[in-house]
Amino acid sequence: MSFTAAKQLNSGLLGASSLQKLRINFCLYKKELLQALIPSLTSPALCPIFELNLAANAMNDEDAGELLSKIVILHGESRDETYWKYGLRDELPPYEAVVGIKKLDLSFNKLGKKTLFGIGTALKTDRYLLSLNLRSNLITTE
Numbered sequence: 001m002s003f004t005a006a007k008q009l010n011s012g013l014l015g016a017s018s019l020q021k022l023r024i025n026f027c028l029y030k031k032e033l034l035q036a037l038i039p040s041l042t043s044p045a046l047c048p049i050f051e052l053n054l055a056a057n058a059m060n061d062e063d064a065g066e067l068l069s070k071i072v073i074l075h076g077e078s079r080d081e082t083y084w085k086y087g088l089r090d091e092l093p094p095y096e097a098v099v100g101i102k103k104l105d106l107s108f109n110k111l112g113k114k115t116l117f118g119i120g121t122a123l124k125t126d127r128y129l130l131s132l133n134l135r136s137n138l139i140t141t142e
Contacts, residue, residue, distance in 0.1 A: 001027040006036035013040035013047045023053040031063035038067060042074040048099035055107045055133070061114035068106065069118030075100035076126035100128055107135040 001009075006028075013019065028034050040047040052071075059068075079100050086093040106115075116139055123129065 021051040028057040044100040051103040053105040060110040065115035072122040103131040112138040
């Protein structure tokens with residue numbers, strides 16, 4: 001995928017209010033490509049994706065670790081804010097108002113300790129992510 005294509009995809013995603021699953025595989029080999037998608041991937045109100053699959057993109061700690069953590073953090077914060085707003089009126093938000101990633105697949109990349117630490121830190125306060133796939137990365141038991 002070229003940088004221009006990634007920017008165009010980002011523009012389309014920002015208006016895709018009914019899109020629930022996004023799978024981008026074998027495309028994001030460079031940091032700039034993932035950065036081009038960050039505006040849509042970190043705006044759950046504008047791009048309400050429930051399932052994000054970024055498997056097999058050769059992403060590594062240096063290029064993608066911080067950006068992937070940012071995605072998880074911002075989706076959690078967005079949902080917290082939605083619950084807070086409705087809670088002010090002592091109401092629960094409708095299902096469709098609580099948008100954000102619930103399933104994240106980062107398998108078959110080159111992610112290591114740095115990314116794992118960043119996502120782990122984000123998960124300490126995230127109550128919404130239901131599935132995280134980190135299979136076949138550079139994560140060890142050390």
